[in-house]
Amino acid sequence: MTENNGALGDVNVLDMSWVAAGPLCGVLFAYFGATVVRVESAVRIDVARVSPPLHKGQPGVNNSGWYGAMNLGKYNVCLDLNTDAGKEIVWKLVDWADVVIEGFTPGTMADWGLGYESLRAHKPGVIMLSLTLQGQTGPLSPMRGYGLQVQGMSGMASLIGWPDGPPAGFTIAYPDYLVPMQAAFATVAALDHRDRTGEGQHLDLAQMEATISFTGTAAPDFVANGRLALRAGARLLAGDTPVTAPHGTYPARGDDRWIAISVFEDDEWQALCGVLGRDDWLADERFATHDARCANDAALDAAIAKETAKHDARELMERLQAVGVPAGAVLDQQQLLDDPQLHHRGHYIPMQHPVWGDFPAELFGARLSETPATIQRRAPLLAEHNEYVLREMLLGYSEEDFNRLVAQGGVEFYSG
Amino acid sequence: MNDAPAALAPYRVLDLTTEIGQYAGRCFAEMGAEVIKVEPPAGDAVRRIGPFFHDEPGTNRSLLWFVLNASKKGVTLDIEQPAGRDVLRKLIARSNLVLESYRPGYLRGLDIDQEALRREHAKLVWVSLAGFGQDGPYRDYKWSDMVGQALGGLLYLWGELDKPPAVPRAPQGYYHASMAAALSGMVALRHARRTGHGQFADVSMQEAITFVLAGPGGTTGYWWMEGMNITRSGPGINLGHLISRTIYPCKEGYVAVSTLFGPHFPQLLDLMQRDGVAGFLAEDPKWRSATRFAALPGQWRCEQADADAAEDLFSAWLARYTRDEIMKLAGEHGLMIFPVLTVPDNLDSKQLEARGYWQKIEHPDLGDTVTYPGAPIKLSATPWRVRGPAPTLGQHNDEVFGAIGLSNDEMQSLRSAGVIS
Numbered sequence: 001m002t003e004n005n006g007a008l009g010d011v012n013v014l015d016m017s018w019v020a021a022g023p024l025c026g027v028l029f030a031y032f033g034a035t036v037v038r039v040e041s042a043v044r045i046d047v048a049r050v051s052p053p054l055h056k057g058q059p060g061v062n063n064s065g066w067y068g069a070m071n072l073g074k075y076n077v078c079l080d081l082n083t084d085a086g087k088e089i090v091w092k093l094v095d096w097a098d099v100v101i102e103g104f105t106p107g108t109m110a111d112w113g114l115g116y117e118s119l120r121a122h123k124p125g126v127i128m129l130s131l132t133l134q135g136q137t138g139p140l141s142p143m144r145g146y147g148l149q150v151q152g153m154s155g156m157a158s159l160i161g162w163p164d165g166p167p168a169g170f171t172i173a174y175p176d177y178l179v180p181m182q183a184a185f186a187t188v189a190a191l192d193h194r195d196r197t198g199e200g201q202h203l204d205l206a207q208m209e210a211t212i213s214f215t216g217t218a219a220p221d222f223v224a225n226g227r228l229a230l231r232a233g234a235r236l237l238a239g240d241t242p243v244t245a246p247h248g249t250y251p252a253r254g255d256d257r258w259i260a261i262s263v264f265e266d267d268e269w270q271a272l273c274g275v276l277g278r279d280d281w282l283a284d285e286r287f288a289t290h291d292a293r294c295a296n297d298a299a300l301d302a303a304i305a306k307e308t309a310k311h312d313a314r315e316l317m318e319r320l321q322a323v324g325v326p327a328g329a330v331l332d333q334q335q336l337l338d339d340p341q342l343h344h345r346g347h348y349i350p351m352q353h354p355v356w357g358d359f360p361a362e363l364f365g366a367r368l369s370e371t372p373a374t375i376q377r378r379a380p381l382l383a384e385h386n387e388y389v390l391r392e393m394l395l396g397y398s399e400e401d402f403n404r405l406v407a408q409g410g411v412e413f414y415s416g
Numbered sequence: 417m418n419d420a421p422a423a424l425a426p427y428r429v430l431d432l433t434t435e436i437g438q439y440a441g442r443c444f445a446e447m448g449a450e451v452i453k454v455e456p457p458a459g460d461a462v463r464r465i466g467p468f469f470h471d472e473p474g475t476n477r478s479l480l481w482f483v484l485n486a487s488k489k490g491v492t493l494d495i496e497q498p499a500g501r502d503v504l505r506k507l508i509a510r511s512n513l514v515l516e517s518y519r520p521g522y523l524r525g526l527d528i529d530q531e532a533l534r535r536e537h538a539k540l541v542w543v544s545l546a547g548f549g550q551d552g553p554y555r556d557y558k559w560s561d562m563v564g565q566a567l568g569g570l571l572y573l574w575g576e577l578d579k580p581p582a583v584p585r586a587p588q589g590y591y592h593a594s595m596a597a598a599l600s601g602m603v604a605l606r607h608a609r610r611t612g613h614g615q616f617a618d619v620s621m622q623e624a625i626t627f628v629l630a631g632p633g634g635t636t637g638y639w640w641m642e643g644m645n646i647t648r649s650g651p652g653i654n655l656g657h658l659i660s661r662t663i664y665p666c667k668e669g670y671v672a673v674s675t676l677f678g679p680h681f682p683q684l685l686d687l688m689q690r691d692g693v694a695g696f697l698a699e700d701p702k703w704r705s706a707t708r709f710a711a712l713p714g715q716w717r718c719e720q721a722d723a724d725a726a727e728d729l730f731s732a733w734l735a736r737y738t739r740d741e742i743m744k745l746a747g748e749h750g751l752m753i754f755p756v757l758t759v760p761d762n763l764d765s766k767q768l769e770a771r772g773y774w775q776k777i778e779h780p781d782l783g784d785t786v787t788y789p790g791a792p793i794k795l796s797a798t799p800w801r802v803r804g805p806a807p808t809l810g811q812h813n814d815e816v817f818g819a820i821g822l823s824n825d826e827m828q829s830l831r832s833a834g835v836i837s
Binding site: 167210 | 423426443465467469470471479480483551553554559566568571573575583585586587588591595600604605609613614616617618620636638642645646647671672674755756757759760763767768773787790794796798
């Protein structure tokens with residue numbers, strides 16, 4: 001066993017991003033043990049800090065559970081980058097950092113004198129990760145806004161919903177959650193390259209492009225076969241035909257309760273009929289074979305829905321899985337918090353927050369045997385670590401220097 | 417660009433995964449690792465899933481196989497035969513990272529035990545993917561992409577409220593499982609290089625999904641902070657106490673708006689008034705400063721019913737124009753309205769063309785090219801790029817088995833025994 005301080009325990013991250021996609025990259029580094037300093041403004045408040053879910057539904061810069069989840073394990077300093085004092089501090093942070101994360105409109109960092117070329121001239125090994133909607137180059141590069149726009153523009157939204165309804169994949173700003181994993185993977189690879197060669201680099205993530213990479217066969221199918229594959233409800237289609245049937249989301253007992261069932265093999269079909277008490281379906285020629293089930297999948301879905309509606313979703317899932325049928329209760333957020341498998345894996349870590357009190361923080365989705373992901377501390381309050389980061393932890397400023405930087409407007413405090 | 421260094425060139429990855437994990441191997445391959453996909457002599461199950469190139473089924477024609485396995489090498493091997501396992505052990509011995517997604521316990525039953533193998537090869541990183549992980553009450557549950565999304569909490573959010581949950585037409589659960597595996601494998605590889613110690617990573621698709629949307633996404637917080645579940649919200653975004661309609665049909669096509677009220681709303685209102693469809697929005701100046709969120713000084717915070725009524729008028733205005741006409745107006749008047757696009761729009765995108773996003777890759781056996789989504793992220797020094805087509809069945813048998821020291825005679829006898837194809 002090696003001493004565990006995280007796989008990335010040697011890595012320092014300067015997180016200058018805001019809202020969702022960028023901070024979510026920073027938090028992944030924090031889970032793996034990196035030291036992450038999040039720079040914010042105490043004047044121009046990060047919109048995530050005041051976005052729901054909110055403690056008791058009330059506004060407040062330290063009340064957001066969303067911000068709290070995306071910034072676990074980080075330190076927070078508030079700087080005014082438009083002042084010389086703020087710039088002096090941020091350059092010290094650049095000296096300290098292995099990775100700089102930012103998510104401003106292209107050109108903004110350069111306007112502060114903090115563009116990649118300036119950083120590289122100062123420190124050739126630095127790795128800069130920029131996250132934007134459309135990328136650092138190209139005619140749409142200046143586009144501002146939120147991940148929701150990319151959900152529509154990437155074509156992802158058109159893949160979600162029912163054939164007779166609108167694109168319906170907007171409950172959350174999905175691209176904001178999808179792209180950080182790709183960005184973090186590439187950034188750790190870039191760190192590995194830097195370790196071996198000394199060479200840093202600039203990583204340019206366009207949410208548009210990263211989201212398209214999760215659209216499966218949509219583009220190659222259009223180019224090769226001229227097929228525009230769009231949303232198809234809960235069917236599993238390959239081209240225009242079902243891969244298998246039944247494959248769907250069926251009603252269960254109660255309000256807005258559902259069970260997902262996907263049958264691929266004949267023995268799974270037989271087991272499903274048994275659990276639903278419909279062995280008569282085995283003799284029904286519409287459903288007897290894989291091909292027949294696929295050809296009659298609408299009738300099959302309607303018949304199954306009538307049966308599943310009599311059952312509790314979780315109980316039915318357990319009975320189906322016990323006889324080898326792939327099935328899953330469709331869990332809402334309350335049920336996720338109670339799920340026995342997630343609890344078995346230690347997914348929820350009890351923590352405390354000065355405003356919210358006790359809360360369940362969530363762990364990364366994999367268990368590493370030697371360097372497990374951990375949560376080092378709750379998300380920071382606004383401006384919480386100004387003095388700690390500048391004086392004690394990292395930069396070693398004297399009390400006199402610290403007071404000078406505050407007086408010169410470089411360090412911001414939140415006045416409510 | 418093609419002779420730029422690759423970040424992961426020093427690494428070898430052995431890919432023993434099914435559909436749930438194959439995108440992970442592709443990530444390593446496109447960052448330059450040598451990734452060897454091992455499949456049974458009859459071919460990986462994904463090869464049998466369509467759509468197929470030119471809609472003609474065939475072992476080497478599945479587009480799903482292509483997009484999950486591009487840039488890899490491919491060998492066939494029957495690991496249920498002892499001779500196949502001997503070859504597998506040799507492949508493992510020269511690998512830095514093994515990715516596998518057999519049902520938990522299956523490989524140990526074949527005496528391929530990651531713990532024993534890691535004792536033998538101290539720097540080896542072994543990543544196991546499964547629907548629910550390697551132990552726990554759901555360990556032996558069967559999974560599909562949809563079942564993973566159901567138990568991960570994502571499925572509850574897709575679709576319209578008055579219909580059953582919908583499933584995205586691209587396997588989002590498998591992508592999230594693959595990315596959790598890729599990131600775990602990557603940090604463990606770097607750790608192994610620095611310390612000499614490999615390790616084991618146990619990836620659960622369910623937990624990977626829950627982590628992505630509920631943890632950092634904050635959705636579970638709606639329950640423990642506000643005592644509510646957020647539900648699917650059709651063409652809108654759900655922020656707990658408020659649902660904002662995001663997608664609207666126009667005369668032809670759809671457009672999206674992040675937030676109807678916002679800096680652009682006065683200009684939008686002018687246009688609606690010009691067309692005589694502003695209705696009650698024109699009657700009270702308070703609408704020009706409306707917000708759905710906590711009101712800043714000078715703003716008026718409106719309730720759900722106000723927003724619903726405003727969205728209805730906006731919707732009626734949009735119905736007068738096509739998507740392209742709306743986008744022209746948006747450009748001229750600074751409106752925060754965006755097009756909802758589909759594949760052909762994006763294949764013609766000037767933005768994606770300027771950035772060289774799409775990659776046309778030569779498939780010699782098809783006598784044609786296949787268009788792949790390109791790199792999800794651009795790296796200035798060590799590019800991520802599609803490095804070649806997905807392997808045909810057994811394409812690299814001779815090369816790879818030769819590299820682990822099998823003679824032609826040995827390969828011939830393995831072939832006769834059906835261990836390789």
